[in-house]
Structures are given as structure tokens and as C-alpha cells.
Amino acid sequence: MEIQKNLIKLNQNFQTKEEAIEFCGELLVAGGHVTPDYIPAMLQRNEELSVYMGNFIAIPHGTDAAKKEVLKTGIAIVQVPRGVNFGTEKDPKVATVLFGIAGIGNEHLELIQKISIFCADVDNVVKIADAQTVEEIANFFEN
Template identity: 80%
Template sequence: MDIQKNLIQLGKSFETKEAAITFCGQQLLDGGYVTADYIPAMLQRNEELSVYMGNFIAIPHGTDAAKKEVLKTGITIVQVPRGVDFGDEADPKVATVLFGIAGVGNEHLELIQKISIFCADVDNVVKLADAQTEQEVVDLLNSVEV
């Protein structure tokens, strides 16, 4: 997994899931991975099917129709120590780590697979949520073999 340190954001907080998703999209836009039209598609994707994956992680990404807005494959990792709720009052779904992804072709599937394998162990999610440096995040995620 090619992880760019400049796309790792530690210690963030968001009032809403929409703000969190928009932040992830903005990171991908600022890094030259997507066009501006990808961000609304990320919000739309969450409306169609929640990007919350369980184990305190969410994987914001665009709709299939927005694939044309992806310039190159990229991933942003955003640590949210206090969490952001992707559920509702009756069924909270708190994410402490967000993986904003954009993939050319089917490259996003490999990213999701690696993230899923790593995050299947909630101890790994806790390590990511507690990471103090960008390098620590890179080292943790690069320990995954697929």
C-alpha cells in the first residue's frame, strides 16, 4: 500500500459525518488524486450505503459514477480520537479512523481489502487511533501482507 505521509492527518475532530467525509475528499483533492466533483460523490455514496465498516473505521469513497473524477489512486488516513458518529441516536456507529480512498479502475478494491484485513483486528484500529506520528501510521499499515 503506497501511503503518502502528507495524506495522514492526526488528532482531528468533526461535528458530523458529512464534515468528516468532506475533509477526506478535500485531502484527496489537495493531493491531486481527484477533481472537485469527487467530494459530493463521496457524500452521495454515504447516503446510498453507509461507509462505516465496523470496528471503529469508515472508508469514505465516491460512487461508481464518480470514477471519472479520479486522477490517480490515493488514500488519506484521518485519525479522529474522539470519534465521529456515522450512525444515529438509536444506533451509533463511531469511527475513530477514516480511510478516504480514490482508485483508478479497480485499484480501490485492493486498498479496501488491505484496510479490511488490517482492521479486522480491533487492536490494530486502536494502534492506529493512538498513533503519535505519521510514520507510526505508515509502519502499522505496511505491516499488512495480502
């Protein structure tokens, strides 16, 4: 899993899950991974099925129909120390780490699988959430 350090952002703060998803999408656009049309598809994907995965992580990604907007596989990692609620007021699902992904073909499934395996250990999520530098986060995935 290739990590681009310019797509890792520390200490972000969002009022809404939509704002958080758009931020991840904008990073993927800036990195040359997707066209701007991928961002609405990321929001639509979360409406259809929450991108919250448990263990304080969310994996915003586009719909299947938006695959044509993916230029190259990429991942944005966003640290949200205060968390952002992907649930409801009555049933909060707070994410402190966001992985915005876009994959060519079935590569997005591989990305989700790798992230899920790594984050199945909540200690790994805490390490990312507590990381003080971009390099620290990048090093977790360079193996």
C-alpha cells in the same frame, strides 16, 4: 499500498459524518488524487450505503459514476480520537479512524480489501487511533 504522509492527519475533530467525509475528500484533492467533483460523490455514496465498516473505522469513497474524477489511486488516513458518528443517535456507529480512498479502475476494491483485512483485528485500529506521529501510522502499512 502506497501511503503519502501528507495525507495522514492526527487528532482531527468533526461534528458530523458529512464534515468528516468532506475533509477526507479535500485531502485527496490536495494530494492530486481526485478532482473537487469527487467530494459530492463521496457524500452521495454514504447516503446510498454507509461507509462505516465496523471496528471503529469508516472508508469514505465515491460512487461508481465518480470514477472519472479519480486522477490516481490514493488513500487519506484521518485519526479522530473523539470519534464521529456514522450512525444515528439511537444506533450510533462511531469511527475513530477514517480511510478516504480513491482508486483507478478496480484498485479501490483492493484498497478496501487491504484496509478491511488490517482493521479486522481491532488491535490494529487501536494502534492507529493511539499513534502519536504520522510516521507511526505510515509504518503500519509499509509491508
